[in-house]
Amino acid sequence: MQATLLSILGLALLGALRAQEDVPVQADFQEDQFTGKWYSIGLASNSNWFKDKKHLMKMCTTIISATADGNLEVTSTYPKADRCETRNSLYIKTEQPGRFSYTSPRWGSKHDIRVVETNYNEYALVATQISKNTGTSTMVLLYSRTKELSPERLERFTQFSREQGLADENILILPKTDKCMADAA
Numbered sequence: 001m002q003a004t005l006l007s008i009l010g011l012a013l014l015g016a017l018r019a020q021e022d023v024p025v026q027a028d029f030q031e032d033q034f035t036g037k038w039y040s041i042g043l044a045s046n047s048n049w050f051k052d053k054k055h056l057m058k059m060c061t062t063i064i065s066a067t068a069d070g071n072l073e074v075t076s077t078y079p080k081a082d083r084c085e086t087r088n089s090l091y092i093k094t095e096q097p098g099r100f101s102y103t104s105p106r107w108g109s110k111h112d113i114r115v116v117e118t119n120y121n122e123y124a125l126v127a128t129q130i131s132k133n134t135g136t137s138t139m140v141l142l143y144s145r146t147k148e149l150s151p152e153r154l155e156r157f158t159q160f161s162r163e164q165g166l167a168d169e170n171i172l173i174l175p176k177t178d179k180c181m182a183d184a185a
Contacts, residue, residue: 023127023164026115029098031066033120038062040076041123041149042142044161044171047130050139051170056080058177062143069093072100077180084180107132116160121145123153125160138164140171147176 040060043050060078067073072091077084091100091113102111109132118124124143129136142149142157154173161171 023114023129024116025096025098026117029115030120031070031072031097034115034118034124035064035066035072036145038064038124038143038145039147040078040141040174041144041147042154042157042161042171042173043139044157044164044166045137045139046166046170047137047139054172057172057174058179059147059174059181061181079177079179118143123149125157127160127164138166140164140166147181 038061040062043054043057058079060076062074062076065073065075067090070093072093074089074091075086076089077086079085089102091102093100098115100113102113103109104111109130112129112131114127116125116127122145124141126141126143128139128141130139140157140161142153144153157173158168158171162168
């Protein structure tokens with residue numbers, strides 16, 4: 001019984017690792033076109049923090065800047081209770097353009113970040129595999145250059161999130177807000 005259970009768990013883990021290897025990266029990724037201001041329109045995740053907090057989440061702004069050495073500074077500003085909170089992250093480039101790594105100083109989690117697809121002037125789909133000592137989780141972000149995005153792009157986000165194994169209850173189109181939007185200019 002235990003051997004069967006361990007075999008099933010091993011196959012599930014192998015499948016999850018293989019699934020992340022299959023996540024594509026934008027062909028001919030252009031970092032300079034990816035930088036600038038984005039709105040977070042959609043968020044999907046199977047992590048516990050997302051399940052606990054998704055009812056509180058709203059649209060936020062993200063400013064992406066390139067560093068001299070080709071990494072990305074990512075600054076997100078979002079409403080939290082009655083204030084605006086800003087979070088800064090440094091995404092370290094990898095050998096593959098459009099793929100980055102990040103280690104959370106707060107939680108110690110390791111993030112494998114991939115820009116899956118973008119047309120740079122309208123939307124971007126970003127997939128992240130997060131590894132912690134308690135396990136792994138998947139997160140998919142949908143960015144837009146404006147607060148509105150076409151139904152086709154929203155459907156593509158939902159479809160891609162499902163392809164990553166995320167259930168419908170783990171997929172969220174973030175409610176629009178004007179709070180904290182000007183703070184991130």
